Amino acid sequence: MEIVTKINSTTPNISITKMLNLKNIETMGLFRTAIIGAAIYGAYKYITKPDEVTGKSIVDDLKEKAPEWMDKAKAYKEDLEAKYMNDDLAK
Numbered sequence: 051m052e053i054v055t056k057i058n059s060t061t062p063n064i065s066i067t068k069m070l071n072l073k074n075i076e077t078m079g080l081f082r083t084a085i086i087g088a089a090i091y092g093a094y095k096y097i098t099k100p101d102e103v104t105g106k107s108i109v110d111d112l113k114e115k116a117p118e119w120m121d122k123a124k125a126y127k128e129d130l131e132a133k134y135m136n137d138d139l140a141k
Contacts, residue, residue, distance in 0.1 A: 096108075
């Protein structure tokens with residue numbers, strides 16, 4: 051239900067619920083930003099927290115495995131280029 055107030059005949063109708071919704075949007079934006087910030091902070095703490103057994107974090111594991119993955123990706127790319135590149139396709 052929309053509540054409408056009318057001050058006098060020369061002023062347009064002002065919707066109170068529309069005004070409240072604008073304030074709600076601003077409040078929800080602030081709330082949403084705070085929730086997103088907290089989620090990002092929690093994720094950062096999780097991936098940088100050292101494991102109790104190995105003493106390494108997820109980031110440390112990724113750093114160690116990244117060069118290996120790059121070499122595999124390069125080899126895969128070269129295999130695909132060798133397989134699909136021929137004189138007919140290059141022209």
